[in-house]
Amino acid sequence: xxxxxxxSGPLSVPEGAIAxxxxxxxxxxxxSFFWYRQYSGKSPELIMFIYSNGDKExxxxxxxxxxxxxYVSLLIRDSQPSDSATYLCAGGGSQGNLIFGKGTxxxxxx
Amino acid sequence: GAVVSQHPSWVICKSGTSVKIExxxxxxxxTTMFWYRQFPKQSLMLMATSNEGSKAxxxxxxxxxxxxxxxxxxxxxTLTVTxxxxxxxxxxxxxxxxxxxxxxxFGDGTxxxxx
Numbered sequence: 001x002x003x004x005x006x007x008s009g010p011l012s013v014p015e016g017a018i019a020x021x022x023x024x025x026x027x028x029x030x031x032s033f034f035w036y037r038q039y040s041g042k043s044p045e046l047i048m049f050i051y052s053n054g055d056k057e058x059x060x061x062x063x064x065x066x067x068x069x070x071y072v073s074l075l076i077r078d079s080q081p082s083d084s085a086t087y088l089c090a091g092g093g094s095q096g097n098l099i100f101g102k103g104t105x106x107x108x109x110x
Numbered sequence: 111g112a113v114v115s116q117h118p119s120w121v122i123c124k125s126g127t128s129v130k131i132e133x134x135x136x137x138x139x140x141t142t143m144f145w146y147r148q149f150p151k152q153s154l155m156l157m158a159t160s161n162e163g164s165k166a167x168x169x170x171x172x173x174x175x176x177x178x179x180x181x182x183x184x185x186x187x188t189l190t191v192t193x194x195x196x197x198x199x200x201x202x203x204x205x206x207x208x209x210x211x212x213x214x215x216f217g218d219g220t221x222x223x224x225x
Contacts, residue, residue, distance in 0.1 A: 032211040043203045043219040044154070046112075051211070088154070092211040095159065095167075096142045102153045 002027040004091050006101035015110050019076040023089030023101055026070070030099070032092035033065055033072045037085045038103065044088055048074065079108045111137050114206050116217025124225055125196060131189045131220045133204030139184035140206035144214060145177070148201045160187050194224045 003026045013019045025033070032051050036044035050056045050063040050072070062075040072091075076083055086105045090098040113136040121129050133143055145157045158179050160166040166179035176198075178190040187206075191198055201221050205214035 032213075034213055036216075041201075043216040046213050046215060049213050090214075094210070096207060096210040096212075097144065097156065097159055098214055100154055 002030075002091075002093065002099050004089055004099050004101040006087075006089050006104045008102060009105040010107050011104055012107045012109060013079050015079060015081060015108055017079050017108075019079045019083065019106055019108065021074040021076075021087050021089070021104050021106065023072045023074075024070055025072065025089075025091045025099070027091060027093070027099065028067075028070065029094060030091040033063070034090045034092075034098065035061075035063060035072075035074045036088040036090065037083075038088060039085045047087075076106075079106075081108050081110050084108045112213075112215040113137050114140075114204065114215045114217040116204050116220060118220060119218060120221050120223075122223045122225065123194065126193055127224075129191045129194055129222060131191075131202055131204070131222075133187045133189070133206065133217050135185045135206040135215070138206075138208055140187075141184070141209045142207045143181055143187040144205045144207070145179060145187075145189050146203045146205070148203060148219075150201075154203070157189075191222065194222070196224045198222065199224045 034049045035047045038044045048063045060077045064073045086103040089101040115134045158166045158168045160181040181187040203219040205216045
């Protein structure tokens with residue numbers, strides 16, 4: 001069964017620190033990976049997607065993909081209390097669907 | 111870009127009522143639309159996948175006669191919860207995608223409460 005695994009957390013970091021969120025996946029056929037942010041009571045919001053090995057940066061966010069290790073990560077620099085949310089990692093499925101992890105809850109303390 | 115509109119945001123109704131939820135992609139054509147359900151403090155659960163003009167594919171354990179999905183065009187999909195009961199109360203979220211390996215863009219969700 002295709003799976004995406006994430007540590008459920010909570011991950012607690014002080015304001016201004018780097019938050020590191022990690023994810024592993026089982027399906028070697030997945031070509032695309034996505035990070036979503038979900039605030040409590042809201043729907044998921046796409047933050048970043050990555051298709052190639054290496055790093056992809058967008059503002060304070062950096063996504064990293066290592067297909068050999070089947071590992072995806074999201075770094076959030078200069079973390080803010082407003083970054084406190086659940087972060088969902090997802091891998092592309094062969095049917096056009098996404099395989100979601102259960103999410104990591106991030107708490108940024110002022 | 112990539113805006114998905116979902117209506118209504120909130121529904122409160124009596125047991126036995128049927129409820130229709132609309133999901134529209136406003137600025138792109140969605141090859142595939144997805145319907146999820148999320149209970150409080152739990153993970154997203156995929157209910158069904160629908161492609162325009164085709165029958166929806168339901169996940170195991172989801173009753174297709176209870177959760178009717180219509181995907182009439184590349185920009186509109188509807189989910190009808192038929193004869194809803196209190197146990198159907200949940201947060202229903204749709205998403206839309208332009209193709210395989212493409213991101214899914216989510217609507218704002220519909221909070222359904224059945225009394």
